Amino acid sequence: MEKKSGNGNLRKANKAKNDEFYTQLSDIEKELGHYKQHFKGKTIFCNCDDPEESNFWKYFELNFEYLGIKKLVSTHFEDEKPSYKLEIIGDRNHDGKINKLDIVKTPLKQNGDFRSPECIEILKESDIVITNPPFSLFREYVAQLMEYDKKFITLGNMNAITYKEIFKLIKENKLWSGYGFNLSLVFKSPYENSLEANLKFCEQKGYFGKNYIKTPAISWFTNLEIQKRHEDLILYKSYNETEYPKYDNYDGINVDKVKEIPFDYCGNIGVPITFLGVYNPEQFEILDLSRYLETKGMSQEFVDAYYKSGQTGAISEGHPDLCYYDKNNKPIVPYMRIIIKNKKVNP
DNA sequence: TATTCTCGCCCTTTACCTAG
């Protein structure tokens, strides 16, 4: 079977250092509908935007009065020339409604990069920053939000969870998953989609044409209070040694599916990273990510058994990844795990 | 009514890339 990666679309985007992906209005509505109470009287800044094209801008323009927004600002990015900003402050022409006529366009001296001093000045004046940033700059983007202590709602790749800096923020409860987590979203983009199955998916969603690209593993991230973050994950399985093997090189048990976290285990538990989508800090504590964990390292015995079983991963004695023997005694090196503890179980 | 099928959504992890 053809096993060639279909990552062509993103690779192209990555090479061109130009991740222009326009989020669909329906996807924005689905997420932002959960944050209504946060917008009243606030200055909203979309700092990675093409306001002519952006549905973030459109969403807030359309809902300006309904949400009771104080001010809407958006900056546009140009590669190498001065750009501009758009603002809506209120019913400028006093015609009783907020619409295009109330938009004020002002030239910028710089190119509208979210890191430019000019944009940082606007950032300082803003309350909530909302956009779909270039994923290749996700780290920098979030770092800047933290530096200026801003509230935000942003899109990112689910795997950003595993970036060292981002994981640290998650652990410290300074950033969490929004409602939409691990989604496959269709974006409009300047890049041509050359993948047949991908195009088909877009068409099924009602987006026709080569400039629509389905991108999997997309998540919303925020530091605004949302109800979801306070809802307990309902647990229905009780702990037993067969189904939840202990790691061979670390004091903790392995869980392959988030829903199957045992409700009665008080020690350390390794879960897939999709756990973040249901994380409630009142229910669980996040301790670590397996990538950054100091395990005892794999034993020679485990490594031998692993290769004897026909597996071909690159491991050797002392390898730091988690490992265990499953119920059939097969040596397993699981994918990345978040190490958690159930706060509601007493030792 | 029982069984199979389909389709979409959710969840997991593997293949590729690059820096050292």
Add this chain to the structure above:
DNA sequence: CTAGGTAAAGGGCGAGAATA
């Protein structure tokens, strides 16, 4: 060349539809 990092494809599953 290797190890670590990262991006998105693939697998699984369940609800509802279709079929026996």
